[in-house]
Amino acid sequence: MDGPSGSGKSSASRGVARALGLRYLDTGAMYRAITWWMIEQGVDLGDAATIAARSHEPVLTSGTDPDGPTIHVDGVDVGEPIRGSEVTAAVSVVAAVPEVRARLVAMQREIIGSGDIVVEGRDIGTVVAPAATVKVYLTASAEARAQRRTAELTGxxxxxxxxxxxxxxxxxxxxxxxxxxxAVGAVELDTTALNLEEVIAAVLGLIKERT
Structure with missing residues (x-):
């Protein structure tokens, strides 16, 4: 499941995984985690070469339970700090570094393994798992996405x-x-006028149709 921020990927993916008894992977959390580590290490985020050179250092561990997904860096639970404004503002810059993407895509493919998992991100259907049985692209109006994100944050x-x-x-x-x-073969689902239950139902219907 791919799509921009605020389109509802995380909640919908977790809901679908829970309904089907599948594993769940938030690839965005992995990029946030490595961004958090770079910030903690004092790496100049304007220096792509240094980010690339150090991208192999942090040890990332992603949990795949949709009822309680976790992300650890070097054994430290970073589920909360990676959602802060500093990481949010910097993650796209770090995620654009090819060496970072190459490392995390390889990790994501290893976690996916033979399948039976719901994966969300921005390049899942195009790069990470182009042969996935079902590919969904979630979107929503800019205003709806901003309203959802504002409801999740303070200040x-x-x-x-x-x-x-x-x-x-x-x-x-x-x-x-x-x-x-x-991705080619993906179904676009506009969630602007849909609530979470409706989005989950639509994706489950698509999965039933495709499988």
């Missing part, structure tokens, strides 16, 4: 979130390596 506004998302969308969709785009 922000819809206008601020909409501006931040516009910047991140541009970075994610124009990067040279694995840009955000809808």
């Amino acid at each position: 922000t506004t819809v206008e601020a979130q909409q501006a931040a998302m516009a910047t991140r969308d541009t970075l994610d969709s124009t990067r040279k390596t694995d840009p955000l785009s809808m």
Whole structure:
């Protein structure tokens, strides 16, 4: 399941995985985790060469339980700090470094293994698992996405979130390596007017149809 920020990927993916008794992987958390590590190490995020050179150092461990997904870096639970504003503002820059993507894509494919998993991100259907049985591209209006993200955070506004998302969308969709785009064979689902239960039901229906 791919799509931009605020489209509902995380909640929908977890709901689908829970309904089908499958594993769940949030690939975005992996990019956030490595970004958090770079910040903690004092790496200059404007120096792509240094990010690339050090991208192999942190040990990442991703849990795949949809009821309680976890992400650890060097044995430390970073599930909360990776959602902070500093990491959010920097993750697209770190994620654009080819060496970072190569390492994490390899890890993601290893976790996916033979399948039976719901995976969310920005390049799953195009790069990580192009042979997936079902590929979904979630989207929503810019205002709806900003409203959802604002409801999840404190100390922000819809206008601020909409501006931040516009910047991140541009970075994610124009990067040279694995840009955000809808995969061939993916079904686009606009979630603007849908609640979470409706999105989950739509994806489950698609899975039943395709499998």
